[in-house]
Amino acid sequence: MASNTRDARPEDFDAFDVPTYQPTANSEPTEVIPATGGSTAANISDRVDTTSFAAAPAAPAAPGVYTTETTALDREPVYIAPADPVYEEVAVVSEPAVETNVEKRGTIDLGLLLLRLLFGGYLILQSLSTFFRFGGSDGIAGLETAFAGYPYADGLAIMVPTLQLAAGVFLLLGLITPVAAAVAVAVTAFMALHAITASDLGWNVLTWNAGVWLPVLLLGIAIVLQFTGPGLYGVDAGRSWARRPLASSWIWLVVGLALAGVVWWFGTGINPLQPAA
Incomplete structure (x- = not known):
């Protein structure tokens, strides 16, 4: 039976076939095997000749083992x-407290109340007598005759009592008084x-009669209420x-006077400053 050349026999090896190994720090034997087939004696000899040892790289640290490096640090902290x-800045704005104590203002609020009641009541009575002919009034027809x-x-005869009624009611209640006083200024100025x-007496106040002074005084009361307010x-x-x-x-005083001027200018077309002929 022919011998198998691939089987290795003891006589195929000598002392040089067994590599000697001397362990060094951080080194592992590295064996270089040529890429040739077969395991003949020549190939084995080649393997022995080409076997060498090289220093292996440092093995990675085992899991859970950490290497630390020490760095010199300045022990003096940086300030x-x-x-x-x-x-x-937050600006705190507080509203002034409402003065509800009448003693702090004396009888001012009581006087303003009486003034509002009298003036507002007069305007309301004038308008109602014009609309419903109370007290023998000629009503709207009488105003149309006066404004002939x-x-x-026609438009002025309806507008005048309407403004009187609106201003009188709001002044009587002391409600939105600046606007109500402005309406009163407009209608009384007209x-x-x-x-x-x-x-036909002109602007000579010494010749004015009661029929002229009454509307002028009503205009003055409306201006006074515009400056004083309704009171408490x-x-x-x-x-x-x-x-x-x-x-x-x-x-609102300027608004009331401007409204009276506009109504007068476009409603009458007369210059009141022009002296009578």
Whole structure:
């Protein structure tokens, strides 16, 4: 039976076939095997000749084992100056307390209440007597006759008592007094100009009769209420214009006078400053 050349026999090896190994730190034997087939004696000799040992790289650390490096640190901490605190300014605006104690204002509020009742009541009675002919009034027809010399007599005869009624009701209640007083200023100023021009007395106050003075005095009362406000005895008691009216009084006074001027200019077309012929 022919011998198998692939079987290795003891005589095929000598002392040089067994590599000697001397362990060194961090080294592992590395065996280089040529890429040739067969396991003949020549091949084995080649393997022995080509076997070498090289230092293996350091094995990775086992799991759970960590290597540490020591770095020299400056033990003196760096001082960082604290930043300046930033304060946000918040403006706190508090509304002034409502003066509900009548003793602090004396009898001012009582006087304003009586003034509102008288003036507002007069305007209401005038308008109702015009609409419903109370007390022997000629009604709207009488106003149309009085305004006959104006181009818009019919419209003025309805507008005047309507404004009187609206201003009188709101002043009587002390409700939105700046606006109500402005309406009263407008209608009383119109009626005052009408009384002056219709009397043919001009602007000589020494010649005015009661028929001229009454509308003028009503205009003065309306202006007074515009500056004083309604007082604390009214619906507007919690409003600023009921305690210390200031800017609103001037604004609404100008509005009332401007409204009277516009109605007079376009409703009558007469220059009241022109002396009577």
